[in-house]
Amino acid sequence: MTAILIDQLRADLATANFSVTALTGLWGIEADAALHRNQRVPALRALARLRATLTVPEPNVVLAQLFVLGLPVARTEIDAALPTLGVDGAERLGLLSAHHAHGGTAEEPALDAGPALVAPLVDLRPYSFVDAHGAGSWWITSDLGELALGHPLGENHVLGVGGASLTLSALMIPTPVDSALDLGTGCGIQALHAARHATRVVATDISERALELAALNARLNGVENIEFRLGSLFDPVAGERFDHIISNPPFVITPRVEGVPSYEYRDGGMVGDALVEAVVRGAAEHLTPGGVAQLLGNWEYHEDDAFDRLTDWLAAPAGGDAPEATGRAGHPAALDAWIIEREVQAPTGYAETWIRDGGTRPDTPDFDRLYGAWLDDFEARGVRQVGFGYMLLRRPLDGRGRRAAPPRPRLLRLERLPEALGHNAAGIGNHLAECLAAHDWQAGLDDDALSRSTLTVASDVTEERHFWPGQEDPTLMTLHQGGGFGRSVPLDTAQAALIGACDGELPVGAIIDAIAQLLDADAAALRTELLPRVRALLDDGFLEPPAAGSAA
Known part of the structure; x- marks a missing residue:
């Protein structure tokens, strides 16, 4: 019925x-x-x-x-x-x-x-989007917000499509896969997006209310390839592996003291950033070889750099449970990772953000009480700052995987990009997939093989030049990326000439030799200088490798 x-x-x-x-x-x-x-x-x-x-x-x-x-x-x-x-x-x-x-x-x-x-009794509104599969629209139900309720949210509140949801859906790599897992599905928005590129999707949540609304949303929008399961973190999928894991986990760092609300949609019930650590470590055991996990998260800064702690989370697990999960000498392989820190907040700003998020107004006694609890918690645990960002994890392939080849260096990329995605989130999932593919391609080549390859400049790349009045040579050159993360890279004369000649016709080595001749420079030394920059530009999507099947 x-x-x-x-x-x-x-x-x-x-x-x-x-x-x-x-x-x-x-x-x-x-x-x-x-x-x-x-x-x-x-x-x-x-x-x-x-x-x-x-x-x-x-x-x-x-x-x-x-x-x-x-x-x-x-x-x-x-x-x-x-x-x-x-x-x-x-x-x-x-x-x-x-x-x-x-x-x-x-x-x-x-x-x-x-x-x-x-x-x-619910919030029900239309939602529209554009992804790699084209334009789409759904109707999404969630719980009423504090504006409609007239009071702070309840602890079992089911959140609708917010800013974090939009960010994660934009980041989602749309490569077709057999199986996907939406960990902590909430209203089901990420599961719906995953269902567009996965044959089957499993969506889990600790909240029965969330699963009820997510199942309603799936049926309401005619999406039939999602299975909903109740449970915490990876418990509902014990022993299972997925090609793609997506999670907007309840990562908010909340004081674990009496009187501080613990909202199911944002608080995982653990101390500090332990919830995000648990998701990262658990992903290693629930990804198929070559499978990718994408999640949002917070991480704490103590006396050390938070990136040191993140690197430790990504280390190989203590044991292995299958041959394809192992690296050299039978040891479990560590995850590949690309982590982008978008923002860092002081404890004061962090506390204010999340107290207001729960619907408690700054002009109330409750706000001051909760504010004090947050600051007490951070001070007691030595937290100096809190970072927020995006995590892309990948389980390495063994020699029998889809990309069977000699072992490549592990991808471990941790970077800080303030306000990343602030300019344009459209197509970022495709951009991530292309950057990963380009990285894998160039990481499998030594410098001689890379020098024999032909590259092209990505279609969204422009070059900016500044001149002193009356001068013929530019004083400043910058390469700009129109899509992706909107990166900008400063150029020198040799690098600008190299990029300008990357039209898919001449090999990189031949271009460098010609530039060396024009600049009266040593060709071998110029290769040593420019090839690492070429690899970085491939990793970031400024340059594109040869199309599949073409000669390198």
Whole structure:
């Protein structure tokens, strides 16, 4: 019966054209931006003006008021907006309930009057995206936020699609795989994205409520290749391995003292950053050879550099359970890793961020009490700063894997890119896949083989030059990346000439020899200087290796 009701809801939402574009058309771009800042007054005012011009409100107006803005509407209006499902069906699905009249306030004027009102029990809104498979749109249900509730969130709150969710979905490598795992699925948004490139997806969560909503979202959007399992971390998938693991884990560092709320969607119940460490270490045992894990996380700075601690997490596990998991001399192989630290916060800023995230306002006694608890915890454990970023892990292949070849050096790349993804997140998953492939290609070549290869400049790369007035030679040259992480690289004359000649025709070594002749430089010394830079530019996606199947 529930499946039938969800199918009826899908049909009604489609008929109503309940979409991102339609809602933006209702209240405008500025009100839409305000909603992303958790401010609904501009949207409310726009709907009030629209209602004043309509004898009967459009279905989108009713649905937006109820499920997006979190305010009650007349029962007759929701029956008209959801004609197939109706109020009774929506109640059985747990989407809404009967509610008394709401009079409104000066800031948020009442949009209804009369006793026969219904109120939302969930947030239900459209979500649109573009990924490697093209444009798509879904409807996503989650729990009501503090704006609709009028009080701080409950500890079992199921979060909707937020900034972290959007970041992880943008980072997701879209390479087709047989199996994927969404660890800590929440409302199911990452599992839905993974289902577009994985034959089957397993989504786990410690929260029964989260799994209920995630399963509803999968059915609502016609996605059938996701299996939902209850349990903590990797417990529900013990003994199983996956080609792709995705996780936006509950990584928030929270004081483990009485009186501090522990929200299921963000707090893993462990001390400090131990939850992220557990996910990293567990990934090694649950990835297939060549499999990739992608997650967001926090890590603490103590007296040492946090990157030293991250490197320790990535070390080979204490034991091995299968031949293909082992490295040389029978020892388990350490994970490949590419970790990007996007931001570092002081304990004060970190505490303020997450106390507000739970809905506690700064002008309340509770805020000061929680603030003190956070600072006490950080001080007691010697935490100086907290880093946030993205982790890409990969289980190495043995000689029998898909990329059977002589062993390559381990990929261990830890870097700091402040505000990475701040400029453009579109296509970043493809960029990561291309960078990994380019790294694997160049890491398998010695310098002589690399010198014989032909390379091309990526299509999003531009060069910027600055000149002193009246001078013919540039004083500053910089290479810019339009996509990916938007990197910029300073150039000298030789490197600029090399990149400018990388058109897929001449081998790298021949180009360097020609440059050496023009600059009256030693060709061997110039190769020694430039080839490491070529490798770095391949790793970062500025240069591209030959297409598969072409001669190197």
